Amino acid sequence: MRGSILNKLYRYFFGYYKLKIICGDINRLLTECARHGLFVWNVDKEDEITVSVFLYCQDLPKLEIILQRLKGNYIVEQTRSIKFDLFNLLKRKIFVSGFIFAFVIIFFLTGFITSATITGNETVSDEEIFSALEKSGFKVGMFKYGINPKEIQKKFMINFDKLSWIWIEINGTKANISVKERIPLPEMENKNNYCNCVASRDGVIVEIMPRMGKQVAHVGDVVKKGDILIGGIAETKSSSVRYMHADGIVIAKTWYEKSGVYHHTRVDRYLTGKKTNKYFINIGENKLPLVKTKEITYNKYDFEEEEKKFSLFSKIYLPISFTIETYYEIIEEDVLISDEEVVSTAEIALKNQLEKEIENNKDINIVSVNTEHKKLDDGNIYVKVLLECTENIAAHQSIETTELSEEY
């Protein structure tokens, strides 16, 4: 089966004729064809002097020579070849025009950037980057064949200093933009700026390592926010005052707390199973409803949106897509929960809130977590979470030299 399909393809590619040959001596004709190396097939003898054969186009001149010798003749009944069919197809002007038009449209549509995604940014927002890219000559919707990533990169780096590197990779009609954020340089301390090291928050000192200045606080001291830990003023042997830029590391135990009043009810949400779909077609920036659907009558619902893009060869995305909005009806129920559940839920929530508050400070280490709770008169429960941490509480506070001179 496979062989016959391959044979047919082979014959179609090289082209063949179906001939009706009229010749006095059919047997001699077949012998001569074989002797001259012609490949003929589907030989069908119609009568004593007529036979129909199939023959490759390239062998026809040789057959003509044989027929000349045998005083025979032939009629071409059928021609099959890819060249012949293509030639006939090209004669159909409307078909060819339509084909070229369709090809141009597809080429045109797939020549534009339809979407762009940014990866690698953490603190710098996508909008900021897109806005700066637009000023540097790149935006979604532009023709992709005119994009020079190196030029855009150069212009972008000159105009936007929050990133240390950017690269645009065009994949079909999608642009993948990779960025690397610039690590800000630490502030240079002005050593001529005279200051004390003071406590940035209340705590108990566990370790103190002065680098410059006079140590005022000691291990075990309870300090309040603003207390001087390392002084920037010292008396010299000649009883004059010397000002310094006090500096050092002061590790102290600190506490962070959060509390709240919690009820014995929890709101549980259930899906009823009912849902409604709305269908839209997106053409460029426009979102148009495909089918008229009735308004959503659910009291409460969850919403999900799914966009399906059209693509060619999984890389080239067309600027047309479908959006399906699904609305799931939900009901909310108040559920009574026990004291223990209230306390544990509250503890987790408060702990998460505290951790979120301190997450930006990389110097803080959480040593322990303590929870207290108390049932109030109205039945609600008061929960307090206390985080015990260690951190560097040394902060710089400038000294006004003229004021201090008066003091001294």
Add this chain to the structure above:
Amino acid sequence: MDVPEVLSDITKITITSDLSVYIENYISVVEYNQEEIILKLKRKNLQITGSNLNIRYLTSNNMYIDGKIHSVSYL
């Protein structure tokens, strides 16, 4: 070492049931019609009789005949 048949003059005939006959190394076609095909071989002639006999294809050395084969014999 066996000499391949194609290099020698030996005719090889492959008969598939009563449906087809494949002949390698023939010299010429003596007779051809739907009931009888006679081929000239090196030493003898080969006669194939049947009904609806057709030459499916032929080349300079080989021929493939199909149809309803009644007999294949040497003359």
